[in-house]
Amino acid sequence: MSQESRSVSFVGGLADDHGQITVFVVVITALVVLFAGLAVDGGLALAAKIRALGEAQEAARAGAQAIDIDAYRADGTLRLQPDQARALAYRYLATTGDTGTVTATERTVTVAVTVQQPTQLLQVAGVDTLTVTGSGTARPRHGVGTPER
Numbered sequence: 610m611s612q613e614s615r616s617v618s619f620v621g622g623l624a625d626d627h628g629q630i631t632v633f634v635v636v637i638t639a640l641v642v643l644f645a646g647l648a649v650d651g652g653l654a655l656a657a658k659i660r661a662l663g664e665a666q667e668a669a670r671a672g673a674q675a676i677d678i679d680a681y682r683a684d685g686t687l688r689l690q691p692d693q694a695r696a697l698a699y700r701y702l703a704t705t706g707d708t709g710t711v712t713a714t715e716r717t718v719t720v721a722v723t724v725q726q727p728t729q730l731l732q733v734a735g736v737d738t739l740t741v742t743g744s745g746t747a748r749p750r751h752g753v754g755t756p757e758r
Contacts, residue, residue, distance in 0.1 A: 646730030654739045657726040661743030664707050665722040669747035672698030672711060672718035676749050687749050688715040719746045 675693035680686045694713035698720050702709050709722035721744040728736050 642730065642733060646728070646734065650726075650728045650731045650736075650739065653729065654726050654741055657724045657739070658741040658743060661707070661722045661724045661741050662745065663743070664702070664705050664724075665709065665720045665743045666745030666747070668698040668701040668705075668709065668711070668720040668722070669718045669745040671701040672713055672720070673747035673749050675713075675718075677715075687751060689713060689718065689749060691715060694718045717746055717748045720744065 672694035673689065675690045675697050677686075677688050677690050680688055691713040695711045695718075698711040698713070698718055702711075702720070702722065707722050707724060709720055712719045721742060723740060723742050726739045726741060728739060731739075
């Protein structure tokens with residue numbers, strides 16, 4: 610065989626395999642992207658969950674500031690004004706841009722916050738957002754009775 614014929618058959622061998630991808634490689638690549646999406650977007654969802662919990666707790670604390678001052682001054686009864694407590698908690702949520710529900714009684718304020726977390730990699734799988742919720746409860750307390758040392 611001459612040098613030229615060897616080169617032609619070698620190139621012809623490569624031309625037969627050119628552009629072929631096995632199904633195994635495609636499946637493995639898709640799984641790697643999916644697992645990366647779960648890791649990245651799962652981490653983002655966890656961070657959003659922590660933020661939702663924090664916002665709910667802070668909104669509940671804001672609502673727990675609505676103490677019925679007249680009752681407290683009259684006989685030391687510590688209770689909330691539910692309508693004012695709800696308004697304060699909703700005002701706090703409005704400043705953060707979050708949505709949620711507020712339930713207030715004379716003793717407690719409970720806030721549930723819902724956050725829509727956009728996905729980064731799971732959009733490839735058709736998941737555009739993840740919904741996470743967090744809730745917090747607060748109640749009014751008497752002030753410090755003795756000074757700290």
